Amino acid sequence: xxxxxxxxILFTVLSLLRSQAxxxxxxxxxxxxxxxxxxxxxxxxxxxxxxxxxxxxYAHTGPKGDWVFHLAYxxxxxxxxxxxxxxxxxxxxxWDGSVTDEPIPMDRPMWMAELRVARTFHAGPQVDGNxxxxxxxxxxxxxxxxxxxxxxxxxxxxxDGLIGRAYVSGRHRINAEFSLTLVAxxxxxxWSRSVSVPGNMGRITSFFDSGTTWAAPWQLxxxxxxxxxxxxxxxxxxxxxxxxxxxxxDAERDGxxxxxxxxxxxxxxxxALTHNxxxx
Amino acid sequence: MKAFNLLxxxxxxxxxxxxxxxxxxxxxxxxxxxxxEGLHRTVKEHYGLFRVKTLDxxxxxxxxxxxxxxxxxxxxxxxxxxxMLTSLNDAHITxxxxxxxxxxxxxxxxxxxxxxxxxxxxxxxxxxxxxHHEVNEAVEYGRLADGHGxxxxxxxxxxxxxxxxxxxxxxxxxxxxxxxVVDVRDNAGGFDxxxxxxxxLFTGQAATYMRVRRKxxxxxxxxxxxxxxxxxxxxxxxxKPVVLLTGRxxxxxxxxxxxxxxxxxxxxxxxxTTAGAFADNAFFELPNGWGVTLSIxxxxxxxxxxxxxxxxxPTIVAVADRDGLNAGVDAALExxxxxxx
Numbered sequence: 001x002x003x004x005x006x007x008x009i010l011f012t013v014l015s016l017l018r019s020q021a022x023x024x025x026x027x028x029x030x031x032x033x034x035x036x037x038x039x040x041x042x043x044x045x046x047x048x049x050x051x052x053x054x055x056x057x058y059a060h061t062g063p064k065g066d067w068v069f070h071l072a073y074x075x076x077x078x079x080x081x082x083x084x085x086x087x088x089x090x091x092x093x094x095w096d097g098s099v100t101d102e103p104i105p106m107d108r109p110m111w112m113a114e115l116r117v118a119r120t121f122h123a124g125p126q127v128d129g130n131x132x133x134x135x136x137x138x139x140x141x142x143x144x145x146x147x148x149x150x151x152x153x154x155x156x157x158x159x160d161g162l163i164g165r166a167y168v169s170g171r172h173r174i175n176a177e178f179s180l181t182l183v184a185x186x187x188x189x190x191w192s193r194s195v196s197v198p199g200n201m202g203r204i205t206s207f208f209d210s211g212t213t214w215a216a217p218w219q220l221x222x223x224x225x226x227x228x229x230x231x232x233x234x235x236x237x238x239x240x241x242x243x244x245x246x247x248x249x250d251a252e253r254d255g256x257x258x259x260x261x262x263x264x265x266x267x268x269x270x271x272a273l274t275h276n277x278x279x280x
Numbered sequence: 281m282k283a284f285n286l287l288x289x290x291x292x293x294x295x296x297x298x299x300x301x302x303x304x305x306x307x308x309x310x311x312x313x314x315x316x317e318g319l320h321r322t323v324k325e326h327y328g329l330f331r332v333k334t335l336d337x338x339x340x341x342x343x344x345x346x347x348x349x350x351x352x353x354x355x356x357x358x359x360x361x362x363x364m365l366t367s368l369n370d371a372h373i374t375x376x377x378x379x380x381x382x383x384x385x386x387x388x389x390x391x392x393x394x395x396x397x398x399x400x401x402x403x404x405x406x407x408x409x410x411x412h413h414e415v416n417e418a419v420e421y422g423r424l425a426d427g428h429g430x431x432x433x434x435x436x437x438x439x440x441x442x443x444x445x446x447x448x449x450x451x452x453x454x455x456x457x458x459x460x461v462v463d464v465r466d467n468a469g470g471f472d473x474x475x476x477x478x479x480x481l482f483t484g485q486a487a488t489y490m491r492v493r494r495k496x497x498x499x500x501x502x503x504x505x506x507x508x509x510x511x512x513x514x515x516x517x518x519x520k521p522v523v524l525l526t527g528r529x530x531x532x533x534x535x536x537x538x539x540x541x542x543x544x545x546x547x548x549x550x551x552x553t554t555a556g557a558f559a560d561n562a563f564f565e566l567p568n569g570w571g572v573t574l575s576i577x578x579x580x581x582x583x584x585x586x587x588x589x590x591x592x593x594p595t596i597v598a599v600a601d602r603d604g605l606n607a608g609v610d611a612a613l614e615x616x617x618x619x620x621x
Contacts, residue, residue: 048300083568088377
């Protein structure tokens with residue numbers, strides 16, 4: 001828990017360091033994220049969630065590169081692809097001898113939260129915003145399924161490397177960006193799936209304390225691809241569309257008390273409304 | 281720009297196509313035989329009480345496997361899986377069919393319902409309490425006609441605050457009484473740390489009450505280090521005589537609570553034997569979307585004795601019955617009141 005908190009504070013500090021400057025842009029990105037997940041610690045079924053998602057980005061642009069601070073929240077029903085939303089029947093015996101049947105949904109929404117701070121550098125001299133860029137990024141993602149099956153429950157802090165290419169022509173701008181996780185701090189329930197710890201009454205702190213481990217790229221592989229198009233409406237405003245594809249694989253490990261494989265695949269389509277802080 | 285076009289084309293293809301099979305492979309088969317094998321494997325890898333139950337799971341699988349066949353109805357499959365799981369004699373194992381018609385199955389349920397004719401809180405409230413305070417969903421308390429205090433803990437779920445404030449305040453409110461009944465007869469359990477904290481409100485002297493080993497891998501002997509659970513004072517302890525009332529409905533964290541309470545010399549355990557399902561449990565999925573909960577650890581008392589499947593017997597047996605309760609008489613509560621000074 002503390003390690004995750006430290007990283008979150010670090011993200012905030014990094015972004016605040018640059019937030020004084022009036023050069024950059026704010027961006028709102030509503031979208032739809034289709035998540036597929038298989039958590040073998042719970043079972044072999046593939047689950048799907050269509051998450052309604054809202055993202056917020058602040059970017060400070062400088063002569064050498066950008067600072068980009070991004071946060072997002074999403075929520076949607078998670079259920080097996082093979083069965084759809086499921087029901088369980090609860091039967092209650094009443095004191096008068098009658099019984100009450102209550103069908104209860106077995107599947108409920110999953111929510112996800114995402115934080116990311118990226119520092120990018122221009123790969124060479126840029127002409128009108130065109131060119132390659134690269135840099136490191138710190139990310140934090142949490143998935144919290146609220147249904148009966150805790151499929152895909154995790155929190156993951158990552159240090160990523162990214163590379164991107166921007167193309168600007170008149171009012172049109174296209175960005176393509178690829179990032180790869182280099183090292184991660186991964187939290188999942190342990191093999192037993194129990195986070196009941198003596199003296200610790202906080203279920204969330206117990207979750208972080210019981211199942212957090214460092215992961216190398218061959219243990220946790222995560223790759224993400226972003227493709228964005230923006231159309232400059234005026235000197236201040238732009239609208240656009242973005243697509244995102246992400247893949248995460250938390251592999252089986254040697255040794256005990258690590259959960260079985262978790263695999264997630266995201267596909268996201270989002271709109272973008274951008275407000276520039278400096279006239280372009 | 282050509283590269284961007286190609287990338288956009290590839291991305292669109294991924295967005296619009298069904299990548300599930302490419303990324304995840306085939307879904308598991310969901311026929312009765314596959315469901316049986318899925319359940320058998322899940323229990324084999326995750327169940328934490330084979331040593332306690334002294335049961336050969338592979339042999340049991342060999343007995344039931346020939347009875348599974350294609351074309352079984354869901355109801356037949358439920359009955360067959362339930363029959364196999366019955367051998368484990370574990371109230372923490374519950375089978376959840378994905379159905380609005382087929383009820384869940386567990387060894388302590390009758391046709392899907394838990395029937396307890398030995399406890400009826402309305403009788404306690406209407407015939408024994410002179411005052412009644414509902415603190416939260418977990419805790420209610422009052423005073424008995426003889427002046428003793430009474431606390432009913434319905435479960436050990438909810439939030440910290442239910443116990444660190446709600447239960448603590450209830451104990452404080454009854455601090456002036458000469459004795460107290462703590463009633464967990466219908467407490468189906470919850471989170472062990474809440475039970476541990478609650479027992480601490482009645483703890484004068486720290487004592488180890490439970491030893492736990494959790495499964496850490498799929499092998500039969502893959503267990504982690506033993507974790508000792510100790511009860512320590514979590515507030516100004518209620519040090520006057522206390523009766524702990526349990527019943528067949530006292531399960532899971534209510535039973536670990538009982539283990540903790542029994543370490544204290546001023547606590548007497550009265551009532552009926554508990555359910556006998558102490559270990560933590562977790563939910564797993566079967567290939568057809570059904571679910572099953574399993575005990576994933578080995579919980580024992582401070583002496584290393586397992587009460588799984590048997591339940592914790594009280595020091596003094598006193599059990600109410602339905603006719604008595606309907607007539608306003610709770611024999612177990614009356615025995616508790618008699619035991620207090």
